[in-house]
Amino acid sequence: MEDIAIIGVGMHRFGRTDGVSGQAQGAHAVREALKDAGVTWDQIGIAYGGSQDGGNADALSNHLGLTGLPFVNVANGCATGGSALASVVAALRSGMTDIGVAVGFDKHPRGAFNPKPADWGLEDWYGETGLMLTTQFFALKTQRYMHEHGVSEDALVRVAQRAFRNGALTPHAWRQRELSYEEIADSMPVNLPLRKYMFCNPAEGGAALVLCRASEAHRYTDHPVLVRAAVMRTRHHGSFEVFSPSLAAEAAPAPTVTASRAAYEEAGVGPEDINVIQLQDTDSGSEIIHLAENGFCEHGEQEHLLRQGETDIDGRLPVNTDGGCLANGEPVGASGLRQVIEVCLQLRQQAGARQVPGAPRLGYTHVYGAPGVSAVTILEAP
Amino acid sequence: MNSHATVHHATQHLLRSSEKGLVLLGSRCQACAEHYFPSADSCTRCAATDMLACELGARGVLWSWTVQAFQPKSPYNGGEAAEDFQPYGVGYIEMPSGIKVESRLTVADPARLRIGMPMHLVEADYGGGADTVLRTFAFAPSNPAKESI
Numbered sequence: 001m002e003d004i005a006i007i008g009v010g011m012h013r014f015g016r017t018d019g020v021s022g023q024a025q026g027a028h029a030v031r032e033a034l035k036d037a038g039v040t041w042d043q044i045g046i047a048y049g050g051s052q053d054g055g056n057a058d059a060l061s062n063h064l065g066l067t068g069l070p071f072v073n074v075a076n077g078c079a080t081g082g083s084a085l086a087s088v089v090a091a092l093r094s095g096m097t098d099i100g101v102a103v104g105f106d107k108h109p110r111g112a113f114n115p116k117p118a119d120w121g122l123e124d125w126y127g128e129t130g131l132m133l134t135t136q137f138f139a140l141k142t143q144r145y146m147h148e149h150g151v152s153e154d155a156l157v158r159v160a161q162r163a164f165r166n167g168a169l170t171p172h173a174w175r176q177r178e179l180s181y182e183e184i185a186d187s188m189p190v191n192l193p194l195r196k197y198m199f200c201n202p203a204e205g206g207a208a209l210v211l212c213r214a215s216e217a218h219r220y221t222d223h224p225v226l227v228r229a230a231v232m233r234t235r236h237h238g239s240f241e242v243f244s245p246s247l248a249a250e251a252a253p254a255p256t257v258t259a260s261r262a263a264y265e266e267a268g269v270g271p272e273d274i275n276v277i278q279l280q281d282t283d284s285g286s287e288i289i290h291l292a293e294n295g296f297c298e299h300g301e302q303e304h305l306l307r308q309g310e311t312d313i314d315g316r317l318p319v320n321t322d323g324g325c326l327a328n329g330e331p332v333g334a335s336g337l338r339q340v341i342e343v344c345l346q347l348r349q350q351a352g353a354r355q356v357p358g359a360p361r362l363g364y365t366h367v368y369g370a371p372g373v374s375a376v377t378i379l380e381a382p
Numbered sequence: 383m384n385s386h387a388t389v390h391h392a393t394q395h396l397l398r399s400s401e402k403g404l405v406l407l408g409s410r411c412q413a414c415a416e417h418y419f420p421s422a423d424s425c426t427r428c429a430a431t432d433m434l435a436c437e438l439g440a441r442g443v444l445w446s447w448t449v450q451a452f453q454p455k456s457p458y459n460g461g462e463a464a465e466d467f468q469p470y471g472v473g474y475i476e477m478p479s480g481i482k483v484e485s486r487l488t489v490a491d492p493a494r495l496r497i498g499m500p501m502h503l504v505e506a507d508y509g510g511g512a513d514t515v516l517r518t519f520a521f522a523p524s525n526p527a528k529e530s531i
Contacts, residue, residue: 143448
């Protein structure tokens, strides 16, 4: 299979940018990525992108130029960015065009998401009676996981502490203040066992990538990052997913597990080969579950790894080096591509104060979200 | 409760009340015997479409729990003023067939909730409407004397 490379990355800062629309933030990210790749918008032969609350991605052409390119809107929730990336990779491999763009952006209202039951195939009572909250789901899943695998609240605190510590090293992070153990452990309960500083917030921002066939990449850049795998998978019957009025008697592996295995197979590597990691951390509990589901440790081993500093920037398994969703917020459409960009910067050794030492060669990104989707990429240094 | 108030029971169609008491309704796949709550038209396990209504029972054990500490936005319809909002428990109850049913709990005190405790089905009112009583199913601890501190 033809190798595909990322030749440009660009972001609009995550967080809150009053007065700038989600689409304008997406367009900004594309311009930054084009600049990084040294190409212009009229050279782009295909674009895939999306947002959840920021409108249609193809409307970015109104900002960037109406060049007539095929621009496909992607609406895959948290996996929007990962799906856009996988689609651009497939399009470039097919030979239909030479350079493609994947873009995600968003602008969510403040506070928790307020979904409509009918959009999810659910009856109104599920929402009316106060059961349709993503934060509840994360708490229920985390509570059960901690019970089954002997993980304590200490691990939940340590995940958040590391996220904000890394955020403080990241110039473009939304949250740049380090938080003490006590501040996190004593913060307001939101949905126990999860507290205020263990949850990320819906936010705003944009992220974009420019890609081409690896054989052409050196025409544009000295530091192309190879896409060794870009995989998206959906849930099986029996997996524990958000907005589930009931769960099946017999549990099935999460979509993360199937996406992860497929990605390792496509790349021909294993978790032991990965040097820098991005995991979906909508909340502390999710990151803990995802560490094991992506093969980086055994179930129940996370607390020990966290206490030993193994997931720190200078540890054996550096996780969420830019502070992840906890420190950057979650603009749903853009979040998966933010992960890819952070890993690209790490592999290009341009991550400044948060640079993983020892010239990381392989990086890994993972998103997971409603209604049971996961996208995984494996990336290789120039 | 205000006796003049009208009752809005959002989940009446999910319950059956008989001389045996209250039971939760669902459906069962005729091909592979998988249970569903609420009842489903097709089976996501084996893709069959031959489903039969069934009773899921009234008793189970607490499989996981949390406490909803902040007042949800829409589509929650509790309608209470922000200062009147009371946190409520939410959990999954493992029923005899093995299906886990998500439900409000009648208890919101973390000290009174533990995984594995026996629970039973009740009807409970929620929210703060003066003219309309909002009612739904919920699960309550089965041994209140034993589990209370």
